[in-house]
Amino acid sequence: MSPELISAYRPGSTLLHRIPAGPKLGLLAAYGVVTVVATGPWTAIGFLAFSLALVVWVRIPWRTAVRALRPLLLVVVLVTAFQVWQRGWPAAIHVVGDLLALFVAALVFTATTRIDALLDAIVRGLGPFRRVGVDPEKVALAFSLMIGAIPGVMTIARETRDAAKARGLERDPRALLVPMAIRTVAHAYDTGAALHARGIGDD
Amino acid sequence: MLRLDRVSVSVGTPDGDLVLLHRTTLSITERRVALIGGNGSGKSTFARLLNGLVEPTTGRVTVGDLDTVDDGPSVRRAVGFVFTDPGAQLVMPTCLEDVALSLRRTVKDKRERLRQARAILDGIGLGDKADTTVHALSGGQKQMLALAGVLATDPQVLVADEPTTLLDLRNTRLVADRLFALPQQLVLVTHDLDLAARCDRALVIDEARVVFDGRPDDAIAHYRASVDAP
Numbered sequence: 001m002s003p004e005l006i007s008a009y010r011p012g013s014t015l016l017h018r019i020p021a022g023p024k025l026g027l028l029a030a031y032g033v034v035t036v037v038a039t040g041p042w043t044a045i046g047f048l049a050f051s052l053a054l055v056v057w058v059r060i061p062w063r064t065a066v067r068a069l070r071p072l073l074l075v076v077v078l079v080t081a082f083q084v085w086q087r088g089w090p091a092a093i094h095v096v097g098d099l100l101a102l103f104v105a106a107l108v109f110t111a112t113t114r115i116d117a118l119l120d121a122i123v124r125g126l127g128p129f130r131r132v133g134v135d136p137e138k139v140a141l142a143f144s145l146m147i148g149a150i151p152g153v154m155t156i157a158r159e160t161r162d163a164a165k166a167r168g169l170e171r172d173p174r175a176l177l178v179p180m181a182i183r184t185v186a187h188a189y190d191t192g193a194a195l196h197a198r199g200i201g202d203d
Numbered sequence: 204m205l206r207l208d209r210v211s212v213s214v215g216t217p218d219g220d221l222v223l224l225h226r227t228t229l230s231i232t233e234r235r236v237a238l239i240g241g242n243g244s245g246k247s248t249f250a251r252l253l254n255g256l257v258e259p260t261t262g263r264v265t266v267g268d269l270d271t272v273d274d275g276p277s278v279r280r281a282v283g284f285v286f287t288d289p290g291a292q293l294v295m296p297t298c299l300e301d302v303a304l305s306l307r308r309t310v311k312d313k314r315e316r317l318r319q320a321r322a323i324l325d326g327i328g329l330g331d332k333a334d335t336t337v338h339a340l341s342g343g344q345k346q347m348l349a350l351a352g353v354l355a356t357d358p359q360v361l362v363a364d365e366p367t368t369l370l371d372l373r374n375t376r377l378v379a380d381r382l383f384a385l386p387q388q389l390v391l392v393t394h395d396l397d398l399a400a401r402c403d404r405a406l407v408i409d410e411a412r413v414v415f416d417g418r419p420d421d422a423i424a425h426y427r428a429s430v431d432a433p
Contacts, residue, residue, distance in 0.1 A: 009297055011334050116300045120313055137307075144304070145294055151338050152290065190291030197254050197284035198292075198305055199276060199356060 009114055014058050016112040022121035028109050035098040041090045044097025051104035060111050068107050069100070076100070119144055141200065145191065152191075156183045205231040205253055205360065205390070210262035212248050223248040225412045226262070231390065235383065237399035237419060238392045239426050240408035246392045249408060250364050253390060254284045266360065283358035283387070287365040289342075289349035298324060298340070298348050299333040305355035320355065327351045327381065343374025350381065360388045367395055396423050 011017075016024070035047050055065050076096055083092035119140040126136035160180040161170065169175035212224040224245045238246045251257035252264045255271035255278045264271040271278045286292050295301040302320040310316040324330050327347050332340065340348060346366055353361065363382060367375040379398050382389055391398060399405050405422035407415035407429070415425040 009300075009334060114300060115296050116303050116317070117313065119307075147296065151296075151336075155290075155338070187291060190286070190288065191294060193256055194284075194286055194292040195294065197256055197279060197286070198353060199279035199308070200304065 010058065010060060010111045012058055012112065014112065016054070016058055016108065019112075020121065021113050021117040022125060024109060024113060025118070025121060028105055031105055032102055035101055039094060041093035041097065044094045044101065047101035048097045048104070051101040051108065054108040055104060058108055058112050060107065065104070065107060069103065072100070072103055115144055115147060141195075145195075149188070149191070152187055153184055156180060156187060159183075204267060205388075206265045207252065207259075208263045208265070210252065210259040210264055212252065212257060213260045222411050223257075224252070227413055228262075229406075229413065229416065231388075231404075233388075233403040235389050235402040235404075236391070237402040237405040237422070238390065238408060239394070239396065239399050239405060239422065241430075244408045245411040246408050247364050248411075249406075249413075250362050250390060250392045251284075253360070253362050254282045255279055256284065280356060281358055282360045282362060283353035283356060285346075285350055285353055285361065285363040285366045287368050289345040292349040292352065293337040293345060296336055297334050298329055298337060298351075301337060301348060302351050302355050305352045309356075323351050323355050324348075327354075341374070343370050343377055346370060346374070346378050347381065350378070354385070358387060360390065361385060362390045362392075364392045365394065366391075367393065367398065396426075399423060 019027070035044070038047075055062075076099070079099065080092050080096050083095050122140040122143055123136040126134055126139055130136065157180055160176055160183065163179070164170050164172065164175040167175070207227050207229055209226055209228050210224065211222065211226045213220045213222045215221075227249075238249055240246050248257055252259060252271065253266065255264075255275045258272050266278050266281050269278050269281060293301050295304050299317065299320050302323050303316050306316045306319055310319060321330065321333055324333055327350065329344060329348060329351065332344065332348075337345065337348065346369075350366070361382070366382065367378050370378060375395065379395075379401075382391065383401060389402075391402060393399055400419045400423060402419050404417070405415075405419040406413050407422050407426045409429060414429070415422050
């Protein structure tokens with residue numbers, strides 16, 4: 001997952017921007033079910049075309065969309081190769097087309113939905129579970145922290161890699177993994193302290 | 204009023220207890236108070252006591268009538284805290300959402316929450332960055348946003364732990380001017396002696412003890428002399 005996917009809200013006034021986060025998340029889930037149920041390479045191409053049309057509609061710049069898709073490239077290549085080998089081209093197009101269609105749809109979802117609105121939807125959706133001890137606000141907070149932590153951890157990984165490279169240790173896994181693990185834990189600790197200091201999660 | 208009453212802080216280590224702050228008793232009533240001293244001297248421990256982030260091993264820390272141990276959530280509502288590195292403090296993807304996160308507890312209506320968050324961003328000069336990802340901000344803008352996130356909770360006291368250490372001169376001035384313009388009581392941990400000089404009172408902390416407490420000019424002179432001493 002790339003930072004572009006998780007922090008790409010783009011203000012707008014399209015219908016997709018106006019649909020509340022909960023129903024929109026439901027639509028995304030339904031779209032996922034439909035892509036799995038409807039089989040065949042042409043339907044997969046149709047779903048992908050539909051998702052790309054949504055990208056155009058909500059005005060996500062192509063450069064942003066491509067950057068968001070780039071980390072998926074390796075998975076696409078591996079899945080395509082495996083499917084062609086095992087089941088042939090039509091099946092490969094079906095699987096990879098559906099995968100890309102859903103990924104692009106998720107990109108559209110994050111581009112048209114504020115995280116704040118998504119948190120509200122989670123809090124509302126989990127409301128009935130209060131009686132069994134679930135705290136919806138805390139679940140929503142954990143969700144937002146997870147989202148917020150991904151770019152932070154990616155930054156730590158990049159800085160750690162650069163630091164290892166500067167010392168000529170770019171091929172030493174210990175020089176990458178150990179400092180990255182320590183810095184990630186420290187980042188989590190600092191974030192916890194910062195949230196604590198802001199009184200978030202006290203209630 | 205902030206008060207430390209016979210407060211000490213220590214942590215256990217394999218080599219025995221490490222004292223982070225020796226027994227300290229003092230009150231802080233001035234509007235601007237600076238904490239200065241070397242790295243590892245105990246300034247941050249002192250500052251974190253005021254917000255309840257660190258609990259005293261002995262003694263009692265109070266903010267008005269609130270005890271930082273017994274009334275933790277209320278203390279954190281009354282005492283805001285700004286950290287050195289805003290990176291850890293900014294947890295939401297965009298500026299608007301990060302400020303709105305601070306308002307979630309008090310403002311339940313989403314539209315009103317976003318409206319207030321926008322107003323706060325306007326107030327600190329980041330109104331045009333509302334929908335910008337926090338990772339795209341400069342260091343100074345991140346620190347201002349972190350400050351906005353804290354001010355959104357409307358604290359009575361603001362504790363800032365080296366808020367300008369990572370900033371260049373322009374951003375240091377920007378953040379410092381903003382801090383000194385706030386109506387809240389300010390406790391400022393800093394290595395910037397020019398900032399310390401702008402306060403009403405300064406404490407010098409060395410080796411986990413408050414070794415000087417008085418006017419900023421005198422405190423700075425004391426600190427310089429201790430550094431210059433062989």
